[in-house]
Amino acid sequence: MYLSPIILLFAGIANSNPVELSKRIKNGVGLTPAMGFNNWNSGLPSSATTALAAAKAFVSLGLKDVGYIYVNTDDTWSSKSRASDGSLVPDPSKWPNGIAAVATQIHGMGLKMGLYGDSGTATCAGYPGSYGHETQDAKTLASWGIDLWKYDNCSPATSGSSQPRYTTMRNALSSSGRAIYYAMCNWGQDSVWTWGAETGNSWRISGDVTDTWSSIVSIASGAQGLAQYAGLGGFNDFDMLEIGNGGLTAAEERAHFGIWAIAKSPLLIGTDLSKISQASLTVLKNKDVISINQDSLGIPAKYFTPSGKSGPVSGQLYPYWSGKISTGYVIGLVASNGAATLSVNFSDVPGLGAGTYSWKECYTGAMGKGTYVSANLAAHDMAIFKVVKS
Ligand code: GLA
Numbered sequence: 001m002y003l004s005p006i007i008l009l010f011a012g013i014a015n016s017n018p019v020e021l022s023k024r025i026k027n028g029v030g031l032t033p034a035m036g037f038n039n040w041n042s043g044l045p046s047s048a049t050t051a052l053a054a055a056k057a058f059v060s061l062g063l064k065d066v067g068y069i070y071v072n073t074d075d076t077w078s079s080k081s082r083a084s085d086g087s088l089v090p091d092p093s094k095w096p097n098g099i100a101a102v103a104t105q106i107h108g109m110g111l112k113m114g115l116y117g118d119s120g121t122a123t124c125a126g127y128p129g130s131y132g133h134e135t136q137d138a139k140t141l142a143s144w145g146i147d148l149w150k151y152d153n154c155s156p157a158t159s160g161s162s163q164p165r166y167t168t169m170r171n172a173l174s175s176s177g178r179a180i181y182y183a184m185c186n187w188g189q190d191s192v193w194t195w196g197a198e199t200g201n202s203w204r205i206s207g208d209v210t211d212t213w214s215s216i217v218s219i220a221s222g223a224q225g226l227a228q229y230a231g232l233g234g235f236n237d238f239d240m241l242e243i244g245n246g247g248l249t250a251a252e253e254r255a256h257f258g259i260w261a262i263a264k265s266p267l268l269i270g271t272d273l274s275k276i277s278q279a280s281l282t283v284l285k286n287k288d289v290i291s292i293n294q295d296s297l298g299i300p301a302k303y304f305t306p307s308g309k310s311g312p313v314s315g316q317l318y319p320y321w322s323g324k325i326s327t328g329y330v331i332g333l334v335a336s337n338g339a340a341t342l343s344v345n346f347s348d349v350p351g352l353g354a355g356t357y358s359w360k361e362c363y364t365g366a367m368g369k370g371t372y373v374s375a376n377l378a379a380h381d382m383a384i385f386k387v388v389k390s
Contacts, residue, residue: 024233027174030181030201032294033235034148034266036070036114041209041240041270046077047094048102051113055106057273064111066285067294070148070181071106072114072268075125082128087140088117103145114148114181115141119165120155130169131157138172138180146180149173151200153186161190163199170199183237183266193226197234202266209239211247213380217317217336220259224303224312227263227323232298235264244271244280251381254363255334257283258382261293262301262321262332288362289384295325301332306348322349328357328388335377343374346387358390 037054044050055071058064077099079089090099103113117137118129130137130151141149151169153162166184173180182200186192187207196203205226206219219238230236238260243253260267269284276284292301301323305311312318319342321332329352333342347354358369362384369390375383 024197024231025170025182025200026233027179027182027201029147029179030234031232032296032298033264034070034181034183034202034268035067035290035294036072036112036148036267037068037269037273038072038074038114038150038240039270040074041211041242041245042272044272045094046073046075046116047091048096049094051102052105054273055109055111058111059109061273061276061281062285063269063273064109066287066290068267068269068284069110070112070114070268072116072148072150074116074150075118075123075152076127077115078127080127082133086133086136088128088133088137098144099146100144103147107145112147113145114150114183115144115146116150116152118152118154119162119169119186120153121157122155124152124154129155131155131165134169134172135175138169138176141173141180142176142178146178148181148183150183150185153189162186162192163190163195166192166199185237188222193229193236196229196236197231201233202235202237204237204239206239209242211242211245213248213252216242216248216252216256216259218315220263221312221315221317223263224318227300227302230264230298230300232296235266235298236300238263238265240268240270241284242270243283244269244273244276249380250279250283251335251378253280253283255336255380255382257286258289258332258363258384259321259334261289262323262330262384264293264298264300267293286362288360288386292325292330292362292384292386295327297324297326299324301330304348304350306344320344322351324351325386328386331359331373331385331387333373333375333377333383333385335379335381338379339377341374341376342383343372345372347371349387352387356390357387359385359387361385
């Protein structure tokens with residue numbers, strides 16, 4: 001049976017979400033967090049070659065099959081000056097056939113194309129920003145066949161809140177004639193989560209991620225308390241993935257991916273897919289973890305405190321996460337303070353209550369049934385349990 005996105009949106013809100021439907025963006029895309037690629041963290045150039053290579057890798061590596069769809073190009077794709085009619089110009093050395101031709105090829109592979117811009121007068125790398133050109137730029141994006149627009153926050157032309165600038169572009173996109181996923185990137189300024197859902201499909205909640213465990217800890221712990229603002233069609237964005245870039249251990253890659261996934265962040269691969277290891281690819285392709293991220297309820301997992309344990313400490317990553325999913329519940333356990341055996345009684349998980357439940361651990365595939373789950377974890381590793389009433 002086909003259920004329209006709007007019906008699904010109503011179902012999700014009724015089940016879960018405090019942000020009223022009437023206040024959420026209704027552009028018909030991004031009901032679940034975006035999954036795809038963005039070249040910025042990889043250091044690859046913002047070019048047709050990079051975008052097409054990523055698109056082909058999505059198909060050949062099986063990433064498309066598990067849900068990675070958006071092929072996004074970040075800052076530095078354009079020429080330094082606008083055309084005489086004021087329109088944005090793709091750098092001809094990076095886009096010899098223009099952008100529309102690349103979008104057509106990407107669409108031909110069953111994928112979508114994303115592009116980057118800025119709400120100020122210049123992007124963070126000094127290329128033209130959209131301030132004062134919003135309507136014209138949104139029409140250009142639509143004419144090229146762009147499906148996602150990441151909108152940055154450098155070089156503001158006005159002081160004060162960024163909300164009006166982001167709202168202007170939302171209105172321009174919605175009048176552009178094309179459904180374009182709107183990825184807001186104001187680094188969590190101006191309490192963006194309080195107006196994010198009515199403005200865009202996702203909003204960055206922090207400064208830029210780096211390829212270090214301390215950065216993963218900082219973003220994940222800072223996200224605590226923001227889960228209530230996310231829901232179908234609008235999500236907290238923890239920033240692009242660093243998996244495959246060499247700064248994290250295999251255990252840390254599992255935790256990074258797992259937290260981003262269960263907290264319903266967009267999952268944007270940020271590494272050179274021509275060089276990715278089998279181990280990193282296996283993490284990115286974990287279908288159970290992805291199913292939690294893409295769950296039809298859109299409810300982010302958040303911290304809970306098991307009885308007898310001390311509560312979260314600001315700035316530190318807490319080991320215990322849980323959240324409702326359409327098939328039951330997810331429980332995430334993170335060995336944030338070093339190797340540990342972590343256990344949780346189901347009776348301590350908000351919403352679950354005492355009783356016997358069946359579980360599956362997503363990374364090992366282990367399955368069981370009982371009144372608790374337990375995981376013996378290496379430092380910074382993560383276990384993710386999908387739990388159903390038995
Ligand atoms: C900002 C954003 C990054 C990236 C760069 C590009 O720092 O937060 O994600 O887009 O700009 O210059």
